[in-house]
Amino acid sequence: xxxxxxxxxxxxxxxxxxxxxxxxxxxxxxxxxxxxxxxxxxxxxxxxxxxxxxxxxxxxxxxxxxxxxxxxxxxxxxxxxxxxxxxxxxxxxxxxxxxxxxxxxxxxxxxxxxxxx
Amino acid sequence: xxxxxxxxxxxxxxxxxxxxxxxxxxxxxxxxxxxxxxxxxxxxxxxxxxxxxxxxxxxxxxxxxxxxxxxxxxxxxxxxxxxxxxxxxxxxxxxxxxxxxxxxxxxx
Numbered sequence: 001x002x003x004x005x006x007x008x009x010x011x012x013x014x015x016x017x018x019x020x021x022x023x024x025x026x027x028x029x030x031x032x033x034x035x036x037x038x039x040x041x042x043x044x045x046x047x048x049x050x051x052x053x054x055x056x057x058x059x060x061x062x063x064x065x066x067x068x069x070x071x072x073x074x075x076x077x078x079x080x081x082x083x084x085x086x087x088x089x090x091x092x093x094x095x096x097x098x099x100x101x102x103x104x105x106x107x108x109x110x111x112x113x114x115x116x117x
Numbered sequence: 118x119x120x121x122x123x124x125x126x127x128x129x130x131x132x133x134x135x136x137x138x139x140x141x142x143x144x145x146x147x148x149x150x151x152x153x154x155x156x157x158x159x160x161x162x163x164x165x166x167x168x169x170x171x172x173x174x175x176x177x178x179x180x181x182x183x184x185x186x187x188x189x190x191x192x193x194x195x196x197x198x199x200x201x202x203x204x205x206x207x208x209x210x211x212x213x214x215x216x217x218x219x220x221x222x223x224x225x
Binding site (some may be wrong): 004031033035040041042043044045048050058059090092100101102103104105106107108109110111 | 147148149151158159160161162163166168204208209210211212213214215216217218
């Protein structure tokens with residue numbers, strides 16, 4: 001199993017350009033997440049999905065859109081990139097464990113480094 | 118969300134035990150205590166989690182205070198490959214709320 005993979009690994013954009021980051025998981029997980037990590041900081045949740053066709057906003061959703069058309073894929077879109085979106089983007093997935101959400105453990109991809117000039 | 122407090126950095130010698138502390142005085146009854154680590158230039162990796170009782174797995178042990186207001190991640194024999202940022206996270210919902218974590222330096 002490849003686990004969680006992310007495409008591309010690195011990208012440079014100019015302000016105003018658009019792009020889509022792809023996350024794929026082969027573990028048949030129900031839940032998927034997009035986080036961003038700025039230098040010297042912890043990860044912050046952008047959007048997440050609890051199933052195919054469903055998405056929800058996280059802590060920092062502005063400027064991003066997401067889609068979950070297939071269970072194994074979670075796409076993160078930047079419609080008009082801004083320098084403030086320069087960051088490392090991590091995707092994660094998880095599956096239901098225990099009675100509530102607290103027990104679930106997340107599996108992370110290797111990250112996509114995005115530089116917006 | 119309940120927050121955690123960790124030291125910014127710690128240092129350990131190789132092959133010695135490491136105790137990484139975490140304070141979470143505002144923890145609620147439904148919060149699980151999770152630990153993740155992030156090696157340089159990699160995504161976070163799950164280490165261990167628990168609710169009330171101490172937990173052991175192949176990577177580490179988690180000691181939880183009786184009042185649950187603090188916990189300690191124990192690496193029994195640190196190796197150079199354990200050098201990473203360690204995050205203590207309280208989880209009750211979908212998200213993992215990462216703070217800045219503890220940067221662990223392991224010296225030979």
